[in-house]
Amino acid sequence: MTTAPALPYTAAMNYHLFATIFTTVFLAELGDKTQLATMLFAAKGENPKLTVFIAAALALVATTALGVAGGALVGKLVDPRWLTRLAGIGFIAVGAWTLAKA
Numbered sequence: 001m002t003t004a005p006a007l008p009y010t011a012a013m014n015y016h017l018f019a020t021i022f023t024t025v026f027l028a029e030l031g032d033k034t035q036l037a038t039m040l041f042a043a044k045g046e047n048p049k050l051t052v053f054i055a056a057a058l059a060l061v062a063t064t065a066l067g068v069a070g071g072a073l074v075g076k077l078v079d080p081r082w083l084t085r086l087a088g089i090g091f092i093a094v095g096a097w098t099l100a101k102a
Contacts, residue, residue, distance in 0.1 A: 025064075034060070 029035055038056040041047050074083065 029060075 034056075038052060041052045041056075042049055
């Protein structure tokens with residue numbers, strides 16, 4: 001009897017990678033428009049805070065799932081080194097544009 005090959009997501013937890021991703025995403029999300037929108041919904045007295053929390057958390061999980069799926073697909077089609085370079089150029093371009101508009 002043969003066994004099916006293990007799927008990539010069944011690997012042991014890489015805690016260093018986990019901490020890196022958690023810290024990066026956490027810092028990137030602080031003070032962004034998503035957090036501000038969530039704060040506005042929570043600030044309204046008639047909105048149940050648990051509903052705001054669950055809805056916002058599920059929305060972030062859904063967008064993250066799309067990001068992971070999209071990244072996995074693009075990673076199969078494009079060399080990761082080029083993705084890193086393109087992301088870096090994109091961030092520099094946004095930064096330059098932001099400075100030029102200031």
